[in-house]
Amino acid sequence: MFKVENLNKVYPNGTHALKDVTFDVQAGEFLVVIGLSGSGKSTMLRCLNRLHEPTTGRILFEGEDVTHVKGKTLRNVRSRIGMIFQHFNLIPRRTVLTNVLSGTLARTGVINSILGIYNEEDKKKAMDYIRIVGLEGKENVRADNLSGGQQQRVAIARALMQNPKVLLCDEPVASLDPATSHSVMQYLKKVNEELGVTIICNLHFLSLVRQYASRVIALKGGKLIYEGKPLDIDENWFKTIYGEEAVEVTID
Template structure:
């Protein structure tokens, strides 16, 4: 279980990115975070694996305070949390295989890894991860030779190498077209259901939110303004929606696409 208590993040330039945010996530949930750009979604996700240090508040995961860990303990925390990014964040000039293997860095002998030496088991695991996302035939290509959808699958495969208990996905489909969006979220749902991995994912399209989220939190200007389960989001009123997205927002639909794998 992940507990976020009174989390606040103020950047050096004075921007208040998160303002006293508290919520809990049960293991095995598919939590969706919605909110405008700049509402604090990315900051929130990055506070959980401490890519960003929160200013105040606590994050407690499996009874441990995440906000206070350092050094080896911090790396030990990070390796249990997979992360997927909007812009995939692959090392473009490295091969797909090396990108996937880099997911193992938190587990392997640091000195050996510096020479890009990985054990046969790790390589086998990397191939399995690529198989799971259906791009095992691309393993030897350079990452930037792949299409956007394929690159995001590499991102998922990299996260899988960490044997994650939780996956943080920062707008994983915002750079992809709607068809691919369902494919990628389909993989995350599969991991969520089959391997009981907790997923925290920020999304924009309401259709996708309703289709995949088991629970939803809404952020606005760094404050938690909405919280509800899947049923609640399906019944969300225009007023509530506007409260999150502002007066000028209209309901955006991902088109007439039905959910599921494409």
């Protein structure tokens, strides 16, 4: 699905956020990225859909080199990659339905999208996804009036409207309470297993990692330092990844 080779990212202020990161992502897997804040997880995810420009290295998406594509091609690549965010990033003051439909912008014409004209098929699909994420009846509620967990589910539905091959999740549960976190993770698992969408997800809680991930990679100071099964992360690895002082916090 993704093939990342020697990826480096240096920010204009000189911060070297990613150092020679190389890894593969297989179709259908639930890959979790762990590491401290500032270890480069978000940067890496944003390099994959080119929200951030990689400095050197190569990114292959479905066999196609997407490292430097521009304009229409770039938008086409992005449209095949869904993304959800820590702070949900929904459009404020707009309804749930409008938010979900905004996932189709890449294939809706500019004029039509400004006038709010979507094709019937997409509208039906939007209603279906709203039902799937358990928000039936909330279609016409303003998105900013929903709770955090509900907003994140709207964001999932929006991403699914893109018919994505892969879903990038940037700490999707970091601003949610434990119970809601699990519900959101369950939906992601469902998307992964039932719709066959590959998931790449940044997470903080190892208990969630063990429960949901099929494979884990760990970043530290911008370097990839671990790659393996979630259950293989023992005490030693934990201390390597999070530092000697760290104590594991669980979420249940």
